[in-house]
Amino acid sequence: MKTNEKKSRRAQRALTAAVLALAALAGKPAMAIDVDAGDYTALPPGTNLGLLYYQHVDRDRIYARGNQVSGGSLGSDVGIARYVHYMKLGNFTVDPQFLLPFGTLRGTNNLKALGNTIGVGDLILAATVWVLNDPGSKRYLGITPFIYLPTGSYNNNRALNLGENRWKFALQAGYITPLVDRFTLDLVGDVTVFGHNTDFTVAHATMTEDPLVQMQAWLRYNVTDTFDVRAGLSYSMGGLTHVNGVSQGDRTNTSKFSVGFAWFPAKTWQVLGIYGNDISVHNGPLESTRVNLRVMKIF
Numbered sequence: 001m002k003t004n005e006k007k008s009r010r011a012q013r014a015l016t017a018a019v020l021a022l023a024a025l026a027g028k029p030a031m032a033i034d035v036d037a038g039d040y041t042a043l044p045p046g047t048n049l050g051l052l053y054y055q056h057v058d059r060d061r062i063y064a065r066g067n068q069v070s071g072g073s074l075g076s077d078v079g080i081a082r083y084v085h086y087m088k089l090g091n092f093t094v095d096p097q098f099l100l101p102f103g104t105l106r107g108t109n110n111l112k113a114l115g116n117t118i119g120v121g122d123l124i125l126a127a128t129v130w131v132l133n134d135p136g137s138k139r140y141l142g143i144t145p146f147i148y149l150p151t152g153s154y155n156n157n158r159a160l161n162l163g164e165n166r167w168k169f170a171l172q173a174g175y176i177t178p179l180v181d182r183f184t185l186d187l188v189g190d191v192t193v194f195g196h197n198t199d200f201t202v203a204h205a206t207m208t209e210d211p212l213v214q215m216q217a218w219l220r221y222n223v224t225d226t227f228d229v230r231a232g233l234s235y236s237m238g239g240l241t242h243v244n245g246v247s248q249g250d251r252t253n254t255s256k257f258s259v260g261f262a263w264f265p266a267k268t269w270q271v272l273g274i275y276g277n278d279i280s281v282h283n284g285p286l287e288s289t290r291v292n293l294r295v296m297k298i299f
Helices: 002-025 109-114
Strands: 047-066 067-070 071-087 087-089 092-108 115-119 124-134 139-148 170-178 183-194 197-200 205-209 212-222 227-238 240-243 252-266 269-281 286-297
Touching: 087 269, 092 109, 252 286
Parallel strands: none
Antiparallel strands: 047 067, 047 071, 047 286, 071 092, 087 092, 092 115, 092 124, 124 139, 139 170, 170 183, 183 212, 197 205, 205 240, 212 227, 227 252, 252 269, 269 286
16 A cells, blocks of 8 residues: 555656646747757847747656656647847947747647646846857857746646746856867856745645756767858756755756757758757656747848
């Protein structure tokens, strides 16, 4: 009897972790603050970027403390509209920008009870400051603060939401350096801190979350001046949640890989495609398939 009770509690914690992960997903480019290789390249002041993202993710397993506790499917189709403007601020190049997520989240098969939702995610404001900007050697180092405003669609009666009903702040640093021949290395790290969601679930509970840390690395090979192939690794840790002060035992410990390409079919247009999935998940849903597409217009 005690064994069954432990399994039930473990499954419930995993389901809570899955809901939290899906809710968080809609408010950013990816699980934490995923970047695409080349994002920390500083462009000339006066340049503007218009970007449209599409991300499809399937999650077919849920883990608690490293053990699979459920099957089923948690799916999402999320878009992001993004605008970036490069400008000079004193001796530094900066790029104030905003990102607005939108899309749909859904549970199917064994997780059909989670339902589905369509809406808009939390508005994100950001601005990178480049402390190293050397186009001649193609070396860059930028620091980016992110602010997440609780403006997205949220209903405490729904298990899945596009908005998170809480403020968030993140600080990220990214470094780009060329290697041998046509290879380029991107290294990125960030930490996210979370405000409180004081209207969590139908119980109107208070949900808090510990800081979440992510580290990313991308290796690019420039086949031509307008086409590259890339591969990346990411590791996230932290993010333990508490509901009314009670730990949910859902600390993030997730690694994943990605492969893809970027192509300039014209001078001011870029198309990017990425495929990836999780390598390991300690708590929460495992992404079995992730497809990212991005179209960028420079003007």
